[in-house]
Amino acid sequence: MIYDMEMLKTFYASYAEKVGKARKKLGRAMTLAEKILYAHLYDEHTMAPFRRGEEYVNFRPDRVAMQDATAQMALLQFMNAGKSVSAVPATVHCDHLIQAYKGVEEDLPSACTTNKEVYDFLKSVASKYGIGFWKPGAGIIHQVVLENYAFPGGMMVGTDSHTPNAGGLGMIAIGVGGADAVDVMTGMEWELKMPKLIGVKLTGKLNGWASPKDVILKLAGILTVKGGTNAIIEYFGEGTHSLSATGKATICNMGAEVGATTSVFPYDEEMKRYLCATGREEIASLAEANAADLQADAEVAQAPEKYYDRLIEIDLSALEPYVNGPFTPDAACPISEFAARVKKEGFPQKMEVGLIGSCTNSSYQDLSRAASVARQVKAKGLKMQASLIINPGSEQVYCTAQRDGMIEDLKSIGGVVMTNACGPCIGQWKRVTDDPLRANSIVTSFNRNFAKRADGNPNTHAFIASPEMAVAFAIAGDLCFNPLTDTLTNEKGEAVKLDPPTGETLPLKGFTVDDNGYVAPSADGGKVEVTIQPDSQRLQKLEPFAPWNGEDFLELPLLIKTQGKCTTDHISMAGPWLRFRGHLENISDNMLMGAVNAFNGKTNCVWNQLTGEYEAVSAVAKQYKVKGMGSIVVAEENYGEGSSREHAAMEPRFLNVRVILAKSFARIHETNLKKQGMLALTFANKDDYDKVRERDRISILGLQHFAPGHPLYAVLTHDDGTTETFEVLHTYNEMQINWFKAGSALNTFKK
Ligand code: SF4
DSSP: OOSOHHHHHHHHHHHHHHHHHHHHHHTSOOOHHHHHHHTTBSSGGGOOOOOTTTOEEEEOOSEEEEEHHHHHHHHHHHHTTTOSSOSSOEEEEOOTTOOBSSOHHHHHHHHHHHTHHHHHHHHHHHHHTTOEEEOTTSBOHHHHHHHHTOOTTOEEEESSTTGGGGGGGTOEEEEOOHHHHHHHHTTOOEEEEOOEEEEEEEESOOOTTOOHHHHHHHHHHHHTTTTTBTEEEEEESGGGGGSOHHHHHHHHHGGGGGTBSEEEOOOOHHHHHHHHHTTOHHHHHHHHHTGGGSSOOHHHHHSGGGTOSEEEEEEGGGOOOBOBOSSSTTOOOBHHHHHHHHHHHTOOOBEEEEEEETTTBOSHHHHHHHHHHHHHHHHTTOOOOSEEEEEOSBHHHHHHHHHTTHHHHHHTTTOEEOOSSOGGGGTOBOOOOSOTTSOEEEEESSSOOOTTTTTSOTTEEEEEOOHHHHHHHHHHTBTTOOTTTOOEEOTTSOEEOOOOOOOOSSOTTOOOOSOOOEEOOOSOGGGOOOOOOTTOSSBOOOOOOOOOOSSOEEEEEEEEEBOSOOOHHHHSOOGGGGGGTBOHHHHGGGTTTTSBBTTTSOBSOEEETTTTEEEOHHHHHHHHHHTTOOEEEEEOTTBTOSOOOTHHHHHHHHTTEEEEEESOBOHHHHHHHHHTTOEEEEESSGGGGGGOOTTOEEEEEOGGGOOTTOOEEEEEEOTTSOEEEEEEEOOOOHHHHHHHHHTSHHHHHHO
16 A cells, blocks of 8 residues: 555544644634644644744644655755654655656656666665655656545645645645755654635636636735745635535645645545545545544634634636736736737737646646547637647546547647656756747646746746646637637638537546556665765765854855845756756756846846956855855845745855845745755845845844844945945744754754
């Protein structure tokens, strides 16, 4: 059995009792998120009512999942922790490193050759430390977790920001950096600021072209990319029951795009159906017996404003399809207004590629509805006007969709089936195009659309929609096409309209798969050898970062003052750089290369105070490091938005950047910075950002008295000799201050 049934029996045996104790302590009814969180306290005797959005709390998650790009650094750290086996069930999934080019038949063998060294490393570490290994082609981490490991009421962390996908099965699943995963795998407490709660009430029922994806696309427009920060989005209301478990997972998956800690749906009949369809009847029975505590208490629905920090209501019956983008997932637009927006904003109207699949939208239901649109091409005598790419989420979904004819339906309209992996969603797309830099539009069913993310081309305008809408756009080849109202001209010259998509939520004949791609760990891990070649370009053993020297940071040269969005993609680009995710020195060459320098509007072009020249960011940082100098980065809002990759924190640390001073931080990235011993500070007055000049040296004062809740001070020394001083804030607690002093969280653990 792939999952640990004994662990699950033990969990459910005490779940209701733990929730009952928490309810008593709180003295009130509880939301679902609170129930799951309180049932996972590291020390259940500390069941104090925790202040949401303020207090840090230690938790004990049930499991860990890691994808291959982040697992390398996580496992390199775990190997330094001195444990012989992971303290909780954990898995590694090989999905990010596979390039999408010609199709699965050629791409998968090619990836297995190119990445052999990394796959061998991950497989051997997994085998040695009791960690399950999902080989290349087995599927995308979140789809595989949903099919095999997620369970109602559970709590997991994953080294990927879309880990919340498992909320579709009623789990609190949180994206974290590798160092957090190491905490959990070593059996240490895992710390999180008690999240606030956003309640989203769903009423009505989806119809026509509207899909679960449109719920989250609409919500992204309401909340924006920052609106969910430090909050759990909890869905409730009768509308939740009309959504399939995989549809719920899609919604939870993209909660990451509004910065939410995670998202969760209450247990219901749809979850039970999904558990049973994926061979987990026993878990369904256990969940059924705990059903009352796998949803919010009845009082919550009667007066939700008393229990949630913010309330939003969405009527599914009135929801229309959305198309979000380009360049940010919260630029939400209902399809009825989209054509006008395309024209007004001057987006390239020709739609060139539709891409479906990814961890967000590759369920059986998604492929089934997309295939129902694809079949209309032949039935209505239409001709495809754009190309189509499909990335199935798992071998199980692929085999089942193939048996049921859906893959053939998609191939029959020119669809190219790529490997069951991330592919274009993470920049692993060797796109075939006549002009790689031409302004162009694509529509994906993915979750992110930052500039350059899919194909590395800053001129690609990526829009996010449901898979069925992506197929409709690919048929029309026109971004102004609205399948709900518009007609297309077929090969006979007739005007034809596409019918709304149809499909099954689960396969009527059950799921099928020959080889799901799972490799169990060794029964005797002590005998497994893990080797890293000293001259390897892809893997490098980690050296601990140096502890703090006890002094203030004086006159750090400004490395870069970034302007506008600075996501983890800008800080540590993916695409071709993914190959160095296990080699800190090599990957540090990409540090901040996508960030825009506020002084010249250029990327990867910053003033070097030593040479007086403009050079690449990492090149300048390296020169400061060689001279024994630290440096500082200044940034705007939501710095580090996007993925959980801790390379975005480790690279600056490695290149001796000591401080990131931003207007605000994305949650996962702020924690990653703290874990790596960096100082993550915010402006007390955001206007002080404007005071920072290109040739400044910046001191951070007050570190001898670094304490929770106490501000520090920044002193700018301008190159004309004048200085300006202002207050800077931090969110470090005692433990995190110790991480800073020790040089990293891992250093404190090893002490
Ligand atoms: Fe892979 Fe994209 Fe999902 Fe990340 S968001 S796990 S890159 S498919």
